[in-house]
Amino acid sequence: MIRTATPEDVPVLHALVRDLAAYEKALDEVVVTQEQLHEALFGDRPAAYAHVATADDGGGEAIGFALWFLNFSTWRGVHGIYLEDLYVRPDRRGGGHGRALLTELARICVERGYQRLEWSVLDWNAPSIAFYESLGARPQDEWTVYRLTDEALARLGSDEREA
Helix, strand or coil: EEECHHHHHHHHHHHHHHHHHHCCCHHHCCCCCCCHHHHHHCCCCCCCCEEEEECCEEEEEEEEEEEEEEEECCCCEEEEEEEEEEEEEHHHCCCHHHHHHHHHHHHHHHHHCCCCECCCCCCHHHHHHHHHCCCCCCCCCCCCCCCCCHHHHHHHHCCCCCC
């Protein structure tokens, strides 16, 4: 049901990323190409990793995915996994695929001595929040996520003043 993604999965991973963005009402923000995704996952210096959930009917159709990368805790002194995206097609939800993807990432954490598995969820996504909490995950509501993108990132990145 869960397997490590291969280069042959890139087209379906790309489609699933777009499906996820549509679900999150942000399809217009997706600019990643299949080539970029391939390079990020399978290039000379992979920046991310992916697992694929496949249909139970034996056909091997990819119906969901988890895309993740390593982070690092200075307080714990070890790596962890940051789950960038978890998605299962709506018509396949409830079959245990999302849980199986998270179980695989938790297994990797335990096997490798990583001490955290973290991710973000949109505050309006009540079904996902309920699912995550049913697994024992807890919100880190004392933290606020900040992000620099587009013009703000370019402006700060081109600022030549000394800090």
